Amino acid sequence: MNQEIRVRFAPSPTGGLHIGGVRTALFSYLFAKKNNGTFILRIEDTDQTRFVKGAEDYIVESLKWCGIEAEESPQNGGPYAPYRQSERKADYRKYAEKLVENGFAYYAFDTTDELTTMREEFKSTDNPSPQYDKSTRNKMKNSLTISEAETKELLDKNTPHVIRIKVPADEQIKFTDIIRGDIENDSNLLDDKVLLKADGMPTYHLAVVVDDYLMKISHVFRGEEWLPSAPIHVLLWRYLGWENLAPAWAHLPLILKPDGNGKLSKRDGERLGFPVFPIAWQDNIGFRELGFLPEAFVNMLAALGWNDGTDEEFFSMKDLLEKFDVKRINKAGAKFNFEKALWFNAEYIKKMSVDELLPFIKPELKKANLGAPDEELKKVLALVQDRINLLPDAVAEMEYFFRKPAEVDTEFLQSKWSDQHNDFYKSLIEKWQNTNWFKEDLENSFKELAAEKDVKLGAVMLPFRIMLVGGKFGPNVFSIAEQLGLAEVSQRIVYF
């Protein structure tokens, strides 16, 4: 079998794209590239979702930020257009009707009220949610229970109706999942899923099968929540006569809430205080805005449910492209751990060269109205790089190199102050007029002076730092002094 590898990612643009979706895209993309295949973006917009403004652009931009781009997509086009579900509307009815003709589906005219009534009627402790299936379909109003003539009449009169799949009795429906292996389902437990809704739009079940067929998709990655409906899709591929063209499925484990129960949802971000979107979506801040590096974000996602079998934890996109292997994707759901995500980010920041890092830092500085020539910025960045966990941290870490600290802990200074201090710093400035302006020389002369004056080093070091940077933080104080220059240092000294 020398089939071309075509992997599609088909997000619904309803609510942006949360990290679970991004991970599905990432794994699909890696698998496609690893096998010299094509990665395809297909937008699963439906009657309701296509009206969410900007959602499609959002998905494209999110993926792009992560370094994922589709060869075929609504934007780039491709040989199997259209790439938006909503633009294929006319096709779906045709296929649904073909199924009816061949006896694999039927028209159902039941109203919502009638369905509710049926569910109420058959409800019991043993069966709290009765299905529209082989046990109930004969009691409902559909083309199986009414005459052909009556069906035709109802259709001619444009009576609202749906098309349902007729699930066979007593069959074991089998398929092989790439991640989970052989899966078997008893057809008696499946319900007659709606394929075409009363408004003429397909449900997910019909749409994916038709689209994947039309787009010659070979592999599908999707969330585990789709596993229970996979047998319906298997049936559809078979009934539509395309059984041996069906794609291979990989049902990815879910990303779960950190605090326990349920899969991570779009709402959890706000509740738990971390983003669930790659980049900002509507009112929600994204990982990008929080100050994540895209490579760190991608690495973190890949590590959630996948590893290469070694102790290595760092994978650039290039590494992933080389080492990714579907066989090593975990089966169990993973609780999302924001602490670890943060750690990945800090590690990436530390590992980058200042040249690589600067372009990410500059926009942050600009927001805080901080600017300087690149060479200056790089020198300072090198000094504080280790201290940055999230990109915007750079502002607080770098600010005092370029302007006098807005707030200085004067209370602390005064509590430790004595006349000795006034004398010491005054002499220091004088001494430094004739000192080589390198941190080592500054440190030596500082220590000499302290010895001369018989003051304890500890008594003058910390106040010195506080005067320069505003508080008890920052890198080596003499590196700071070196960077600041004599004029600025003497400006920042205060006397009480």
Place this chain on the structure above:
RNA sequence: GCCGCGUUCGUCUAACGGUUAGGACGCCAGGUUUUCAUCCUGGUAAUAGGGGUUCGAUUCCCCUACGUGGUACCA
């Protein structure tokens, strides 16, 4: 309720049927840095329970428990 999927430190995870069950995050302790962070060293902590199969089960099988997903004219 029923069906599917799953289950190794608190979390993410590694371990051809033979390991003192490994790594990472977190946390704790010590060291370096006369600040804080980084960094270094060490510590903490796990095979859900019960039955099999086997000379030997984290690993294979069964049962139970628990978790999770589905059970929509949502995806």
